[in-house]
Amino acid sequence: MKIRIFIETTQSNFCHQVANCLHSADAEEWETIFVLKHKNINTQAIPSCRISEIAYKDGDLNDTLISLANTLNHHDVETLEVHVEASTASLALVIFSTFFKRNIHIIKPHIYETSIRDYALRVASDSNTALRKKxxxxxxxNKGFTGNSAELMRCGYLWHHFLDAAYYIKKRDTAARDLPIKTIPALSDEQKRRFLAxxxxxxxxxxxxxxxFAQENVYYCSRIAPRHPMTAEVHRKALxxxxxxxxxxxxxxxxxLLSHQDNDAALLQPACDYFHQLPTCLSPSAxxxxxxxxxxIISTLDDDLSVLDNPGERHLISTKEEDELPIPEEALTTTFNLPHENIHFTHEIERWHREGNAKRIFYSSASMGDIVYGLGAINALRKRFPEDKFVFVTHKLYRDLxxxxxxGVEHWDIHALTPEQYFEIEVANxxxxxxxFERWQQIVAACHMTDAFISEVTRDALDTDKGALLDFDAIDKAPVxxxxxxxxxxxxxxxxxxxxxxAPNRTWTKQHxxxxxxxxxxxxxQVIFIGSDKNKYQSKKTMPLEIPGTFNAINAFSITQxxxxxxxxxxxxxxDSGPVALAGYTDIAISALYSIIPSQYRLPYRxxxxxxxxxxxxxxxQYGQCGHLIMNEKFFKQTLHKKWALPNGQQFAEWCPNGKKYACLSHFSDADWWAHIEEFINSDDFIMNTPSF
Structure with a gap:
């Protein structure tokens, strides 16, 4: 059983795959599978009786290919050709090579380079031994691919080292010298009729x-879409x-001007003497x-490379900024002989920002105490940046706060960000x-966490209120x-x-x-136990204590309650935990025990x-309050005799350079704490909270 799979990702690339398919369409021994993103492809026009189609939607290609590979793995496949765009090649080929691990030699990659993005990936992967190893x-x-998505894309040009691969490349240079390159012949008149169909x-x-197009003064304008739907209006003005x-x-x-149908006719017509829109099927590749x-040609970075080989006047319009080009502008001009003055930038993000749309965004995946101190920093920064729109991206548990x-801070759920919110984060960045508000340098800083957060934004000393604020009238008080x-x-x-x-290094014993x-x-x-098992950390619980004369309010109230x-x-x-930070909203007295971080860096501003x-x-x-040492590479090398690496949350929670004994907490008894409390409540520092209830 011989199978050919043609994977449509962009119409530009798919046109080349279809042309290649037409040159071998009459081969009866092949079964052809088209994996299609669009529904306007008429595969019945291909003269073969063994054709099937699989449709997929945006974001579903990975799952679609896994399902297809799993199905084919249950058949006796002799040869498996995979025709795919270079930037998507490794996504597809890693999937098929995983399912056909024992017969991996049957996979024959056919990889198509058709865009500037593909060309940039080829240049980036040239002689990259680390990428080849991954x-x-x-x-x-049997590890699977351990790199990130960008590295996986760059691997598209490394498959000839492992499989019998073929590459279809128009721009041949030194980066293509070792690639097995094939050429697709021009189509005959009969094949062109089939292509049209x-x-x-x-x-x-x-x-x-x-x-x-036979006329000298005709320009072709390919589809030039806004960078993002939110920049549609500034895109119109710029274009x-x-x-x-x-x-x-x-x-x-x-x-x-002959224009792609998806372009705005009302926008383009005033810029030319004659105007006509072409259907979407007539792409530059077609x-x-x-x-x-x-x-x-007036084209974009996403168009077929063939438009840059055009001998006439060429203009490249980019919705990306100069520093976001897949290859440097200088290389773009020399490689494709494109004059600098013919490269145009719409600068949509900058225009959108100038019109006052951008927001100042604070991002934190941290826990409750850090969020409260982050809100304190935001309260102080509000006075420093009174005109800015503020957004705090956190776990949904902290929405009420x-x-x-x-x-006046807007909340975005860190786990449910919309495409529009991702774009606004991109602009803010x-x-x-x-x-x-989550960097390790802030968590272990030799200053209060609120001040460490403020220094992330400005070096100005803010002598204003650094406490978080809350509208008590908005709280549902009835349950309390x-x-x-x-x-x-x-x-x-x-x-x-x-x-x-x-966290073990911040947990006192149940007995104490x-x-x-x-x-x-x-x-x-009168003693009330408080706390919640319903936080974002499944490992953080409250101890079940049943003591006569005490009251249990664990899991009874929301954060604001x-x-x-x-x-x-x-x-x-x-x-050292979240409730200490929450107490900063009130006048309640606090007695808090601190192990790895000094209390002066965590007690709230009030x-x-x-x-x-x-x-x-x-x-x-003997190491003092040791939290800061987790970021000390010298301490790891000279004292612990270990190699330092940036910690994760679990490692910080378990951090104890003293053999994880947590002796600082276990040796501190209930009698010790009670003595401190008695001293505090009998001192001038203690202020009795006298609410009206």
């Missing part, structure tokens, strides 16, 4: 268009200006195989308006008030204890928590004062 591990070994191009239309510029350079003669070679903030009434909890001496079971709670009850305090509960109570007792009405207890070992 592909080898995927094809021959396959792409549903009427012969009368073909004859008319051919006559039009209109560029086309008028091209038109004015031909002041001595008229301009006849015109080439039909023997039509426009003398003058952000939506209820009077700082380009204009230095994208700020990450009902809990207090039902349990007869009255204001006066109410302590909230947070016995969390989280139990004894500490008993000390509070004995001293006449927990803040309201804090506002009604007098003391929060917790290890009333413009760091650590107001708060007690931070710092414990450590």
């Amino acid at each position: 592909l080898s591990e995927a094809v021959i070994g 396959i792409f549903r191009i009427p012969e009368t239309m073909f004859a008319t268009v051919k006559e039009m 209109h200006e560029l086309l008028l510029k091209i038109r004015n350079r031909r002041s001595e003669s008229s301009l006849f 015109l080439q195989w039909l023997g039509i070679h426009p003398k003058n 952000i939506d209820n903030s009077p700082s 380009r204009f230095s308006l994208l700020h990450f 008030e009902k809990f207090m009434r039902d349990n007869h909890i009255t204001s006066g001496k109410v302590a909230l204890l947070h016995p969390n079971l989280g 928590w139990q004894k500490l709670a008993e000390r509070f009850v004995f001293a006449g305090w 927990t803040i309201y509960l804090m506002s009604l109570c007098q003391l929060l007792v917790a290890c 009333h413009t004062v760091l650590g107001w009405n708060a007690q931070g207890i710092n414990v450590g070992c």
Whole structure:
């Protein structure tokens, strides 16, 4: 069984595949499979009785090819030709080579280079031994491909090292010297008629268009789409200006413009003397195989390379910026003999930004405490950048904190970003308006986390309020008030204890928590256990404690309701964790235990004062409070005798250079903490919270 698979990704590339198919269409021993993205292809016009079609939608190609490879793997396949665009080649071929690992020699890649992007990939992959090793591990070994998507694309030109591959390349240079290159012959008149039928191009239309292109002053304008739907309006303005510029350079003669049908006729007509729109099926590649070679071209970076070999006047319009070109502009001019003045940029992102659309975006995948301190930084930065629109991209759990903030911050769900939001993030990044509140340097910085976040944005010292803000009127208080009434909890001496079971280097023992709670009850305090098992970390739980005289509010309230509960109570007792940051919204006193990070870097700002009405207890070992050492390469080498690498979240949670003993916490007893608490509540630093409830 011999099978040929033709994979359509772009119409430009697919035209070359169809032309190649027509040269062997009568081979009866082959079964042909077309994997099609568009529905306007008439495969019945190919003179073969063994043709099948598989349709796929944008984003589904990977799954479609896996399903196809799995099906074919259950048949006796003798030869498997895979015809595919260079930038998509490795995506497809890794899939087929995985399923046909034992008979990998039957796979015959046919790889087509038709765009500037493909050409740039070939140049980038030339003599890249590291890339070749990664592909080898995927094809021959059992690791799968370990590189990123960009590296996978560049591997498209390395398949001849492993399989009997053929490349169809128009621009032959030193980067193509070792590639096994094949050429597709021109189509005969009969094959051209079939080509017309396959792409549903009427012969009368073909004859008319051919006559039009015979004129000297005719320009062909390929499809020039906006960079993004959100830049459609600035795209119209930019393109209109560029086309008028091209038109004015031909002041001595008229301009006849034949345009791709998807272009805006109302935009193009004023820029020319005569105007006619062509159907989408007549792409530059289709015109080439039909023997039509426009003398003058207005094209984009995505068009077929053949337009750049055109001997007439060529203009290249890019919606990408100069620094985003697949190859440098200088190389573009020398490689394709294209004058600098004929390369035009629409600068759509810059125009869109200038019109006031860009937002200042803060991004954090971190946990609750970091988010609250990030909101404190944003509150301070709001006064520094009063005209900017602010967005905070976080886990959806923190939406209420952000939506209820009077700082005017928009929330985006980090796991449900829309294409429009991704685009806005791209724009923000380009204009230095994208700020990450999650860097390790910020987490272990020798300053308060809020100040570390502020320094991500500006070096200016901000002497303003650095606490997070919350609209208490927007909180649903009823569940909290009902809990207090039902349990007869009255204001006066109410302590909230947070016995969390989280990161090992910030978790106190259950035994100590139990004894500490008993000390509070004995001293006449009403004790409420708080916390949640419904956070974004499945490993972070709360300890189940049942002590007479205490009340359990674990998993009882939302984040904002927990803040309201804090506002009604007098003391929060917790290890280094999110509730300490939440307490910053209220006047409740805080006693918090800190192991790897010093308390002065984590206690909240309140009333413009760091650590107001708060007690931070710092414990450590011979390495002190060791959090910062996880980023110290010298410490790893000289003390731990290990190679340093950038940590991940789990490694930071388990970090303890003292053999993971966590002795700083285990040696700190309930009696020790109670002594600190008594000292604090009897000092002038303690301020009794007296809410009206």
